[in-house]
Amino acid sequence: MSGTTDLSRLFEPRSIALVGASDRAGSIGGYALQNLAEHSTFTGDLYLINPRREAIGERRCWPSVAALPATPDVALIAVPASEVMAALHECADRGVAFAIVFTSGFGETGDEGKALEAEMRAIVARSGMRIYGPNCPGLTNVNRRLGLTFSPAFKLDLLAGPIGIATQGGGLGRCLLQSMQRGIGVGLWSSAGNEVDLEVSDFIDHMAGAGDVGVIATLLEGVRDGRKFLRAVRHAAAQRKPVVALKIGRSEYGRRAAQSHTASIAGSAEVNSAVLRQMGVVEVDDIDELIDTAALFARARPGPNEKVAVVCSSGGTAALSADMIGSAGLELATLSPATLAELAKHLPPFVSAANPLDTSGEILNKPEALDATLRAVAEDPAVGLVLYPIPLEYGPVTKGVAESIVRVQRETGTPIVAVWMSDRLGAGYDALVAGGLMPMRSVGKAVKAMSRWVWHGQWRARADAVPAPEPLWLLAGGGAALPDVSTEPLAKHWLATHGMAVPTHRVARTQDEAQAAARELGWPVVAKVVSAEVAHKSDAGGVAVGVRDAEELARVWERIHADVTAAVPHARIDGLLIEAMAPPGGVETLVGVHTDDSFGPVISVGLGGIHVEVLKDVSRRLLPITLDDARDMLRELRGFPILQGIRGRAPRDIEAIARTLVAVSDLVSAHRGAVAELEINPLWVGAVGQGVLALDALAIRAGDAP
Amino acid sequence: MSGTTDLSRLFEPRSIALVGASDRAGSIGGYALQNLAEHSTFTGDLYLINPRREAIGERRCWPSVAALPATPDVALIAVPASEVMAALHECADRGVAFAIVFTSGFGETGDEGKALEAEMRAIVARSGMRIYGPNCPGLTNVNRRLGLTFSPAFKLDLLAGPIGIATQGGGLGRCLLQSMQRGIGVGLWSSAGNEVDLEVSDFIDHMAGAGDVGVIATLLEGVRDGRKFLRAVRHAAAQRKPVVALKIGRSEYGRRAAQSHTASIAGSAEVNSAVLRQMGVVEVDDIDELIDTAALFARARPGPNEKVAVVCSSGGTAALSADMIGSAGLELATLSPATLAELAKHLPPFVSAANPLDTSGEILNKPEALDATLRAVAEDPAVGLVLYPIPLEYGPVTKGVAESIVRVQRETGTPIVAVWMSDRLGAGYDALVAGGLMPMRSVGKAVKAMSRWVWHGQWRARADAVPAPEPLWLLAGGGAALPDVSTEPLAKHWLATHGMAVPTHRVARTQDEAQAAARELGWPVVAKVVSAEVAHKSDAGGVAVGVRDAEELARVWERIHADVTAAVPHARIDGLLIEAMAPPGGVETLVGVHTDDSFGPVISVGLGGIHVEVLKDVSRRLLPITLDDARDMLRELRGFPILQGIRGRAPRDIEAIARTLVAVSDLVSAHRGAVAELEINPLWVGAVGQGVLALDALAIRAGDAP
Known part of the structure; x- marks a missing residue:
């Protein structure tokens, strides 16, 4: 979207046009006029647009925005849905900076409405005029006593204060606003309805810079643009303004309902929560908690x-x-x-x-x-x-x-x-x-x-x-291209050249090479198929662990070839990877990076086996991470005592895991945009001083099918 | 305590004496009189006791309870603390059934007050008069419009209804009562303060039988008498009346605070919650949830x-x-x-x-x-x-x-x-x-x-x-005496004779016997010290697993004797237990019974290793349990998917674990009162059809040191 990103003229306009001004009782144009003329303290120019009237009360009416003597900062669109597009085009042509569309009957009603919303976006793109709405109650500025809203309740929204509220829908937003009744001042409330252009993140960003807002409370039904959201909450953090957020979409029911309501990405609840925590955003569980928490921050830090x-x-x-x-x-x-x-x-x-x-x-x-x-x-x-x-x-x-x-x-x-x-x-x-x-x-x-x-x-x-590094997702441009990492030995080689420990290994293209490699590494060994077309080697019968002697290796050679060919008929097999066994007594962990649709590369760590799979005991961060972050990630695991050593077992080399997490972070950062997925599973962890070993590794380049 | 257990005359007295009746503004005796005379619809005999007055208003005063023309059902004691004991003795001598002591200044003030409370208990024991209080707001009967309370708020407690509230303290109880403001009727509220005699459980039990109460809400700061509590909630369940409970003491801070406030047992939060769930009591997390939930039950079932x-x-x-x-x-x-x-x-x-x-x-x-x-x-x-x-x-x-x-x-x-x-x-x-x-x-x-x-x-x-069996703790009399279970082989023998599978084993008193046993069972074997004085065999160096041959067994024989003697110098060693190894690939679980101070024998089950120790993933029930209970216990474990088989592993023999839980339940029930503790750890679990094996067992008789 083009147009200004500075929203101060929207929140504090010098001049306003009300398109569809009316004195009809109960009409949107009528309520909006009352709010501006009677319940606001607006001292700038207020233009009423109504081609069918000469005046409303003492105020002159203009036939169109085009006819106005000056260009207003903000136009409020209160005409029926059928007239909205014409009004928007007219405003855009006149050079209006912001249009607030109260009218409903667009994207929320079906495909026809969605097409009109696409046209609204085209207007934004061609003219730079920013659109707020449609299908929204407007903007409530209690601190400046300015109601750019048709809500008849605006006259009751009287308690100014340092809390700014950014919501998508109107119902829950007004619920928050009415907490004034408990004595907490809410200075600003934005609620941009269908959000064809301006969205919750824009308002968080604006409030982060607004002098009259000290705490931001937001209700996220979805995140349309993860980068914009990250920038907004980082801006708030830089301004030392706490952001308190309720994110809908923690359960499958919620994700479905939120998506159908807002058409934005609901995302993984676990990733969302991890990102919010990492950014210092205070996540809460219910509407009342949003305001309870914001109010406490408003009182003291x-x-x-x-x-x-x-x-x-x-x-x-x-x-x-x-x-x-x-x-x-x-x-x-x-x-x-x-x-x-x-x-x-x-x-x-x-x-x-x-x-x-x-x-x-x-x-x-x-x-x-x-x-x-x-x-x-x-x-x-x-x-x-x-x-x-x-x-x-x-x-x-x-x-x-x-x-x-x-x-x-x-x-x-x-x-x-x-x-x-x-x-x-x-x-x-x-x-x-x-x-x-x-x-x-x-x-x-x-x-x-x-x-x-x-x-x-x-x-x-x-x-x-320790200032948090800029999330990878926000950095412009791409990183270095990725080498060929299509097989396990290639992926391990790549990791090894960047300082990560992997087992000693040889790639054997023939059985003779395999036997020689095993003798060199010392029995027992691990043997695994090498093939770019076999992602899940174990499932395809492509792995043998603890191969004890030449005879067994010969059998394994044949079996792996037969099984893999049966499982993945046309897979090209480049031979077997022969590896030294990991020392006994280690603990297995899992380190992974995947690319979240909203927030980009996310690193995860967990203990192996049931801990990730059954108990969902995983710790996550946006990349990049620092060594402190890595240590925190491990401490957050419920299974952390296992790494510390239980039942008399020696403590594991926690520092080595943390260093590996940072190495993975650095590596993916260096190849920014090129790595879709990276998984080290298992990462074997020895006792303190023994370090870690990447026993298996899988990397998927951006654009390649997983 | 002796005396009647039927509280109906307390809740619906035919006659009441107010000891310390007064017309002094703001006095306890004055408020109590107003509540009885002006805000209640009591039509029975009301006797005012005040030796210093002839009459209060139009009502005659009597110099003492002894002087009354008839014996009242209930005496309200509203005199200063220094006169309370005399008044109670007088009421008891006169044959009063119930005395409600409003006055504070007893147990809550220190040792002197505690001594007076002991004297009150003695009065109950000698006379059968039941005491309610001291240090309490009294009894609020909204349904009968009878305020046996000095609370000046009684006149506002107007909304009758099917909810009965039983609390110990007055503050939180009145908080619950004031939920009437949200339109929910509360028919009865008992709040017996220091509870020298009548306590929360007595009121739950009464409300279970009261025709005007449909749902019971209770706040448990502690449980003084676990048996009484169990009987009361079972009575409510039999009457099909839901009980909703908030139990204070989930955290260490809470346990300390509740114990110092009520001097009752706080107990283990995990056992408390398990018992409530088992009894069908709905446990909630906060005061408002108590009334929200009770109200919903009051509206529909x-x-x-x-x-x-x-x-x-x-x-x-x-x-x-x-x-x-x-x-x-x-x-x-x-x-x-x-x-x-x-x-x-x-x-x-x-x-x-x-x-x-x-x-x-x-x-x-x-x-x-x-x-x-x-x-x-x-x-x-x-x-x-x-x-x-x-x-x-x-x-x-x-x-x-x-x-x-x-x-x-x-x-x-x-x-x-x-x-x-x-x-x-x-x-x-x-x-x-x-x-x-x-x-x-x-x-x-x-x-x-x-x-x-x-x-x-x-x-x-x-x-x-499936009607729930009577909890063991409630059964009168003891069960069969326990055989000698002081060593592992004795404990295992006892389990085996009651149908539980244990590994094939021999007790060897000499090394020759050990070698013969191992040859007979087949190598490798497990060897463990046999000694009634060594409870923690592994810690004492008394265990060797996977002993492969005669030579190793000879070394193990010497090492175990040396290590155990070093660890427990005067332990009598009766030889070694030689056992067959469990088949490979099993999953280890842990089954235990311990005796909870409040609720008696509790059975626990969890997966072995970190699941119990680190992740606290344990499922509990009061004994006895049914096979359905046992299955539920296993399903409740977060780690249950491990038993179902993950990552292609065969499902475990869940039914065999469930049968073992029932066998343990039956066994402890048969020896009711004789078993302080029983632990099978690990209980090895094979694949479906392979059953289970008690690899180790420890039993402690009631009265023996653990």
Whole structure:
């Protein structure tokens, strides 16, 4: 797509044309006019376009965009579907920078609509005008008080703030926007519907650079353009703006539904999650968690090692909270002696000063004691975050608790996360909302938001210490061409010339050469068919392990030739690969690179056998990776203790696996665009100091059939 | 504890004494009196006890319980802590059946308070009077409109219904009660605070028999008496009343906090969860899920195989819902051709009739179409449950949707689970609440409740088909005495005489006997030390595997004697066990029985090696188990595909493992109370038809040190 990539005139236009302006009650053009004229504070030029009217109210109408005295920055298209294409052409001809098409009845209705959307893309391509929509509620700019939207609810979207929301659909986006009701400000919401041109990634990118947005929340039904998405979230990370994302498509049902709804790539849930994590994007599991988490980031930013304290006045609630904190892998802070002494001054004698702190109900009617105990905990140097669950609505009592939280929060930088657990709201809830503390609705949801906050602090510290390399997928141009890697010995040779250890081996074209090779390498040996046409050697009967002597090798020679010819009738057999056996007692791992449709080359590692196949215990990263990344990948495996050595077995050479992962990363990076797939399976791993050996290797060049 | 176990007079007393009746504003005795006199519809005798007053208002005061003209069923104790013991003694002497002690300042305050609680238990033991409390809010009977509580909120607890809540603490219990605000009726709430006598299990048991309770929700901070708990939940299951439970103590933090709060046993989270599942108790993860799930059971009961449909008017929401349904392992129903045809009549032409159904916004202002589409889906024979998420508040539009849901729900038995996703409430939300549909607060929470509902339907069907045997822990008396099982050959002999396969073996007291045994069994053999004092034979150097010939056996004989003597200096060695090697190619599993502090004998099974140790992949059941249970246990293992045969390996003899589990269950049951621990590790598993072999066995008698 051509056209500007700077969206600031879309979000802050100097002039706007409303095509299809109306005063008809309930019409899209009517609502859009009300939003602009009555509910926005827009001071630029507003042109109403309606060839059938001279004026609407006091405002003059123009017959067309062409007739306008000046070119507007943004045109809002609120005409019936049958008139949309003409309006867009007119806007494009006039040089309008951005057109927002509210009207529905395009791609979502079938092939005819899809053809019209293709025409819209052609308009973008020829004119440079960017199109937002169609089939969308428009753009809601709460911070600038500008409603480029026909939503009659815009007049209620009043709470400005640092959260920017980028969604595709309107329903879920407005759901997020309505979290304002819990006291969290949402400054910007983009929702570009069918996304013929501008899409979620464009808005993430814009918000990354927008001064009034501090945290970006996004709902991804699919990723249309993986490169654009990667650039956008890297931009946000560079601007130190956390991105919180809910990605639909984790299950097969979800993938199908999301694809049919948005026509974008759903992709592998595992790769998506790995990419989000790697980019520092905080992935959440539900809509409410998106806003809970964004709100916490909007309140404070985490350091590298945040610990938690719990304050409440119910023993059961304290126990529940501690339980969930432990299950989430968070750490309870150890309160300092000074804090404990301060607490003891204000608590009843039978209450023990501790974390979690159950103050008992005794201090609920003593505001000073409430404040003092909460302040002491929040100000303890070990505490990074305070969880304050309120289990029930109890009129003036819970109002007092809420007011205490709001008071103490004003004095401390440590975020106090209040939870309003009851379905009965009340003055205490209202006080939290008014205080901007956005009460969470359950302890579990609060703990999830806190975990994500703590995780992002760790990610941030790591990203600051070791800047992440640019993903391969984003680099322009291709890398070096690939040599011939069509057979196992060729692939191994290629790996070996780039520093990776492979077993000593010889390619034998005749049986005599095979016998000589085996004698040279020493019995027992491994024998494998060499053929570019046999990808799955074992399945084709092309492998023999532990061949003990000349007699057995002779039999194996014949058998492999016969079996492979039977399995793959016309395969050209270039002889057998004769290899030294790996030393006994190793652990098998699997290292692979494949090319994800959305995000490009992804490296995977797992333990061999059942770990990958049955238990799906695989760790993934976009290429390239650093040595630190490689070590992290291994530590993430559930089976990592096996590498560390269990039941008295010697620890495996973990560093050698990590170095291999980096070597693979470097190699694929050097041949960027040329490697479709690379698999080392198994990668034999010896004890510490013994290193690793690529026992089998398979490489597929881009463009070749797998 | 002696005294009655029938709590009906506690819940429906004919007469009540309020000890410490008062008209002082804000006092416990004052609130309790208001609740009884003004906010209850109690028509029995109410006696006010206050030696310092002649009357309170129009009501006469009595100087003591002893002075009353008749013995009350229930005494409410609302006097200061210093006067509580005297009041309890007086009530017990008078023959009062139940005393509810509101007053705090006992066990929760330290050792002095704990001593007073011991005295309360002595009163129960000598008199048979049951004590409820102390340190508790009392008993809230909404269905009978009787507040045996000092809570000033009782006057707001107005929505009667079929849910009974049993909690220990007051804070979380009231949180649950306040879910009435979402339109769900809670008929009974018991909260017995420090539980010196009556405890959560007693109330579950009572509610299981109470005609006005259909579903029991409970919060377990600990389980004081596992037998009582098992009896109570079995009683509920027999009465076909689902029990929904949140158990605190899943993490180490939680276990510590719960134990310090309630002084009851927290136990192993894994055993707790396994026991709950086995008993059909629906375990949930948070407070809100407790009530969400209970409410769904209160609305309808699941069949054995319920499938789900989604109806909404937002494409993104439909995709999100389908995604979560898939991730939860639920199944989307396939709509019948008749349903699809009916839908097509009412939907716009560009909307495809499908499940999930995105009606589009077009029908939102057409009540007949809203009703007709929802009715068609709900009445489809394949649909057991409809999820209807409403992403946002949109004034009259969402009110219309909610009213349609309420209307259609009145016509159909298929539960329609509405989700109010927005933080902005409104007329639509109010309509759902008023219609008794208890809107869920997020799609994720709704899907969790639905999953649990569907699971319970499967459990119920299974329990009806194969009645679960009485847990061993509940059986009176002990079983047969155990023979001497102090060494491996003795333990194996015992297993073998009860039908379990063990390797052919001989016990050799001399080296000559060992050589003869090996010749007889055939080389190679396994040699293991025989000693009642060496529990961990491998660690002590007491095991040699694959001993190939006489020469090696001679060396092994000497080495084992030397190593074991070095490791366990005074161990008496009774010779070596000489065994045939297991056939090659087996899979190793582990079968164990241990005695849980709360719930008695628990059987466990897992795959050998890393599966149990590193991956914690273990399946557990209370004894005894049936063959069906045993099969389920194996299927629950994440590593189950390994038993089914992966990578072309032959399937293992799963039936033989299952039969072994049942044989172990039968054996431990026969020797009930005599077996502290039994471990078969490894249990070698051959291919189908090859059976299993107990390669090692260890049994520990109750009372012996492990």
